[in-house]
Amino acid sequence: MFFANPFKLKKLGVLGMNKRNVYCIGEHNSRKQYPMVDNKLKTKVVAQEVNIAVPQLLGTVCMQSDVRNIEKILEGLNGFVIKPAQGSGGKGILVIVDRKDDFFFKPSGEHVTFRDIRQHISNILSGLYSLGGKPDVAMIEQLVQFDPIFEKYSFEGVPDIRIILYKGFPSMAMLRCSTKESDGKANLHQGAVGVGIDMATGKALYAVQHNHPIDKHPDTGYDFSALQIPHWKEMLRLSARCYDMTHLGYLGVDIVLDKYLGPLILELNARPGLAIQIANKTGILTRFDMIDTATLNQSVEERVEYSIKYFSDTEHDKTSNIK
Amino acid sequence: MISRKYHAIAVATVIASIGLFLLYYKVQILGMPFMPDETKPVYRIEAKITFEGRNRPVHVSLALPDVEEGVHIISEDASSSGYGFTKAKTAQGVRAEWAKRRVTGPQTLYYTFELILHDISKVKNIEEKEQLPQESELLLDIPVGLQSAAKNLLKDVRWRSADPHSFTAQLIRDFSDKDPSQAVKILLAKSNISKQDMLYHMLRYEGLTVKKLNGLFLDDAHRNFHLIPLIEVLHKNKWQRYDLETGKIEKDKKFFVWRKGGHSIIDVTGAKNSKITFSVNKRHVPSRYLIDNKNIVKNSAILDFSLFTLPVSEQNAFRHMLLVPFGALMVVFLRVFVGIRTSGTFMPILIALAFMETTLVTGLIMFVLIVSIGLVIRSYLSTLNLLLVARISAVVIVVITIMSFMSILSFKLGIEEAMTITFFPMIILAWTIERMSILWEEEGAKEVLVQGGGSLFVAVCAYFVMSNPLIGHITFNFPEVLLILLGMIILMGRYSGYRLTELLRFKSFMD
Missing domain, CATH: 2.60.40.2250 (Immunoglobulin-like)
Incomplete structure (x- = not known):
């Protein structure tokens, strides 16, 4: 059949774009909180205030005239990331993994010079990567030394874990692995692989690329079934704490795993997408409905336990049985 | 959550029923025709x-x-x-x-x-008793020095014509030629007489029965224009009218004579x-x-408040404006129910409005041409690394240049249709080019084609709705239809079901 049967999708609890906009975002996300999420610099400051682990901020460039001083900021740094504070969809992120004198190396092995870096920062400041072309701020962040466990599953990019929270309950998770096709980016519609993650164990459930199920990473060839995300419970706790920080009822939390520092919050998203359902082969609405019936005002620990208890499954229909 | 939903439904229902009631009142009680053909x-x-x-x-x-x-x-x-x-x-x-x-x-x-x-x-066949013998014309209004030029021209035209009709048509063609002959140039430049008077005198000199008319073509809506001068020539008991630019006027063209003669x-x-x-x-x-009572309008409070009471030039502006909501309805429908991605939410409506002036096929060709040329030039601009506002302004200038160049080129090639290119909203085109070029850099050419194609598809759908004569008739005569549209759009805004494209996207759930 060419089209999915909408009634069956509804029965499976698949969340559609209209429902996401009207109910999830419209009803649960207050516009007032958006700047805290959309501006990564603000997110970082607030997160640090409440001791949520984030990649360390090494410096910011706010004005075109400061671009000249970039040598000073980068002095003695070998690996760092330059990103726009209000960028979206991974645009405008420059990752430097190594440095030899005045040559900086990107993960692909290409090198750039100070001139290129200044140019890139200048582009960020003039709003090339921000929504609506607003003037922006460039952030220079510590490079995440990503955990070798992910090396097998990622091509030239940091894989990140996206957890969707509904009213503060971690509801669904996926690992996003960049591929050659996605050009090191972790966006599913650009060809990255999405791996559904079991909420209780952190084990991989399914992997999809372009909405089609796959077993192995297309570039590295490793089988996803062996994948188990370390520090899983800590990640759930970290994500649940982001709700207390933002009070956004429908929130996407992006987490990276640092070899030395453990899970770090990379960014938050007030309008997380729906592809996570395909990677999990599960409609997210059944879980939202369960959360709606759960008691509110639970602590972080209680919410995480709830998710581990009820959202752990590999079968679609098991969740509805528990109900 | 639930109450908000019912609130929206209630508001939409109330608004739509007011619209429906007004519509019913006008059609049933006041007897205004709903369908245009009555x-x-x-x-x-x-x-x-x-x-x-x-x-x-x-x-x-x-x-x-x-x-x-x-x-x-x-x-x-x-x-x-x-x-x-x-x-x-x-x-x-x-x-x-x-x-x-x-x-x-x-x-x-x-x-x-x-x-x-x-x-x-x-009416045209009614015999007119206007064949009064007219005073002989001696070309006295034409300066003496030019009279012989006029006479020579007449002689020349006489050779090239067979009867009064072909004579008149030929003379007008000589006068409205893009590259007129020497004699015509002199006659027009040196005498202080308008073209209409010149033709009038010359035709009379030729012995024809001629009248000067000024008036308006009634078909197609026009705003703020001047009276059009005509010449009317009698031959075989029939008056034939001539446009001073294009020559003979077909009988079925409706022309309203405002003024006869030279007052x-x-x-x-x-x-x-x-x-x-x-x-x-x-x-x-x-x-x-019309037969019963020519002034129902004056007697009904609702109609007294209608668009017909506005000055004509404003009425014509509203004719177009009232169609925009239908375009918006189309955009909402295709976005919410189908899920077509467009570049810029309401850009397709503006493009559709432009299509209504240019006609569809020409419009499509010109749009694709402008945007593609614009993208090529924009890709060069991006290497200059300009600030955003400067870059958009540069693209606006590029778009205007492309538009004028295309107009000139098409005029030279004789493709008159392409002259309507000026109806395209250039700022919107510039933004479209800018957005598409960013899309190209970030997401690749495929996404540009998807969104560009989506925008054009929505624009074409909106065009078909907006150019539908029935819809044009209904919106203008029954503007309360807008209330019904408003209700529908509010309802659509609360639709939370799946989009058609999502049924494709979530197909893997069916396995």
């Missing part, structure tokens, strides 16, 4: 006189048309606040006269007719910068309503 066209001609007062008494005199056979005036109205108004019969025919003591600043006076036409072809159309004393322009629009009114 009607007769009513033409509304509006003369707009503007001038600037100089703190002196002002007297304005406007020549009113002698009503021809076949034309039936159903109402006329002079709107002029604070002016004394009379209709006077003078030696030059009926004139409308306004007067006021002490006028300062810019002033506007309107004179409006509403008329219907009887079957033109029948001045407007005299203004005591003011400066006086100007007169005309607007025409056409609407459809049921025939029985």
Whole structure:
């Protein structure tokens, strides 16, 4: 059949774009909180205030005239990331993994010079990567030394874990692995692989690329079934704490795993997408409905336990049985 | 959550029912026809006189048309606040006269007719007893030095023609040629006579029975234009009209004669910068309503508040504006129910409006051409690394350049359709180019094609809805339909089901 049967999708609890906009975002996300999420610099400051682990901020460039001083900021740094504070969809992120004198190396092995870096920062400041072309701020962040466990599953990019929270309950998770096709980016519609993650164990459930199920990473060839995300419970706790920080009822939390520092919050998203359902082969609405019936005002620990208890499954229909 | 949903549904229902009730009232109680084919066209001609007062008494005199056979005036109205108004019969025919003591600043006076036409072809065959022997013409109005040039030209034309009709057509062609002959150039440049008078005298010299006419073409809506001069020639008991630019006028073209002969159309004393322009629009009114009571409009509060009470030029502006909600409905529908991605939410409506002026195929070709050329140039601009506002402004200039270049080129090639390119909204085009080029850099050419194609698809759908004559008729005659649309759009805004494209996207759930 060419089209999915909408009634069956509804029965499976698949969340559609209209429902996401009207109910999830419209009803649960207050516009007032958006700047805290959309501006990564603000997110970082607030997160640090409440001791949520984030990649360390090494410096910011706010004005075109400061671009000249970039040598000073980068002095003695070998690996760092330059990103726009209000960028979206991974645009405008420059990752430097190594440095030899005045040559900086990107993960692909290409090198750039100070001139290129200044140019890139200048582009960020003039709003090339921000929504609506607003003037922006460039952030220079510590490079995440990503955990070798992910090396097998990622091509030239940091894989990140996206957890969707509904009213503060971690509801669904996926690992996003960049591929050659996605050009090191972790966006599913650009060809990255999405791996559904079991909420209780952190084990991989399914992997999809372009909405089609796959077993192995297309570039590295490793089988996803062996994948188990370390520090899983800590990640759930970290994500649940982001709700207390933002009070956004429908929130996407992006987490990276640092070899030395453990899970770090990379960014938050007030309008997380729906592809996570395909990677999990599960409609997210059944879980939202369960959360709606759960008691509110639970602590972080209680919410995480709830998710581990009820959202752990590999079968679609098991969740509805528990109900 | 639930209550908000019902709130929205309630609001939408109330709004839509008000619209439906007004519609019902107009159709059933007032007898306005819902379908356009039960009607007769009513033409509304509006003369707009503007001038600037100089703190002196002002007297304005406007020549009113002698009503021809076949034309039936159903109402006329002079709107002029604070002016004394009379209709006077003078030696030059009926004139409308306004007067006021002490006028300062810019002033506007309107004179409006509403008329219907009887079957033109029948009227045309009516014998007119106007074959009076006319005084012989000696070309006295033409400067002496030019008379021989005129005579030579006539002789030349006589050779190239067979009868009065072909003679007139040939002479007009000589005068309106893009590259006129030497004789015509001299005649037009050196005599102080208008083209209409020149032709009039020359044709009379040739012994033809000729009349000068000034008037308006009734079909297609026009705003703020001037009277069109014509020449009418009698041959074999039939009058044939000639346009001074294009020659012979087909009989089925409806032309309203405002003025016959050479009297001045407007005299203004005591003011400066006086100007007169005309607007025409056409609407459809049921025939029985015309017979029963020409003024139902005046007697009903609802209709008295309708768009028909506006000056004609504003009515014509609303004709287009009222179609926009239908385009918006289409955009909402395709976004919410189908899930087509477009570049810029309402860009497709503006493109569709442009298509209505350019016609669909030409519009599509021109749009694709402008955007592709623009993308190529924009890709060069991106290497210059400009600030955003400067870059968009540069693209705007590029778009205007492309548009003018395409107009010139197509004019040279004789493709008249491409001249309508100016109807494209250039700022929107510039933003489209900018957005698409960013999309290209970030997401690749495929996404550009998806979104560009999506935008064009939505624009074409909106075009078909907006150019539908039935919809045009209904929105203009029943603007309360907008309330129904508003209700529908509010309801759609609460639709939370799946989009058609999502049924494809989530297909893997079916396995």
